[in-house]
Amino acid sequence: MAETDVAFRVNGEDRTVRTGADIPLLYALREELGLKGTRFGCGDAACGACTVILDGVAVTSCDLPVSAVAGKSVETVESLDTDPPHPLIDAAIDQQAAQCGYCLPGILMAAKALLDRNEQPDRADIIAALDGNLCRCGTHTRILKAVEQAAGIMAEAGE
Numbered sequence: 001m002a003e004t005d006v007a008f009r010v011n012g013e014d015r016t017v018r019t020g021a022d023i024p025l026l027y028a029l030r031e032e033l034g035l036k037g038t039r040f041g042c043g044d045a046a047c048g049a050c051t052v053i054l055d056g057v058a059v060t061s062c063d064l065p066v067s068a069v070a071g072k073s074v075e076t077v078e079s080l081d082t083d084p085p086h087p088l089i090d091a092a093i094d095q096q097a098a099q100c101g102y103c104l105p106g107i108l109m110a111a112k113a114l115l116d117r118n119e120q121p122d123r124a125d126i127i128a129a130l131d132g133n134l135c136r137c138g139t140h141t142r143i144l145k146a147v148e149q150a151a152g153i154m155a156e157a158g159e
Contacts, residue, residue: 038106052074
């Protein structure tokens with residue numbers, strides 16, 4: 001397989017990877033850029049563990065060729081590691097929304113994409129936004145509460 005340079009923005013920084021054009025974005029993020037927060041789950045875009053935000057839209061990265069993101073902007077769960085932390089982080093901790101935590105990076109990114117486009121989602125909006133993300137531990141109710149809490153915090157702060 002021929003390698004090619006693919007340039008795109010990751011968490012606000014211009015990056016270039018040299019890899020096969022058909023390599024999944026997930027592998028480029030984890031192996032080429034060292035961003036290990038995005039998880040491999042099923043490899044079929046069915047579980048949501050690999051969810052990232054591409055130009056404002058939550059997408060699965062396990063089935064998206066890295067060549068498809070050339071010139072675009074990607075956000076990974078590492079983008080939530082700010083000072084202070086993004087409200088989704090604190091809310092997930094407050095609501096004990098994770099047991100094993102494997103699914104949480106993808107869930108947080110799907111939730112962030114929702115909150116970026118809808119500052120005051122109702123429970124149905126949150127459920128719809130997280131529909132593609134599975135949690136084997138069964139903390140769905142706590143995850144929903146965490147997203148609601150984060151939305152409230154962000155509304156109070158005017159974010």
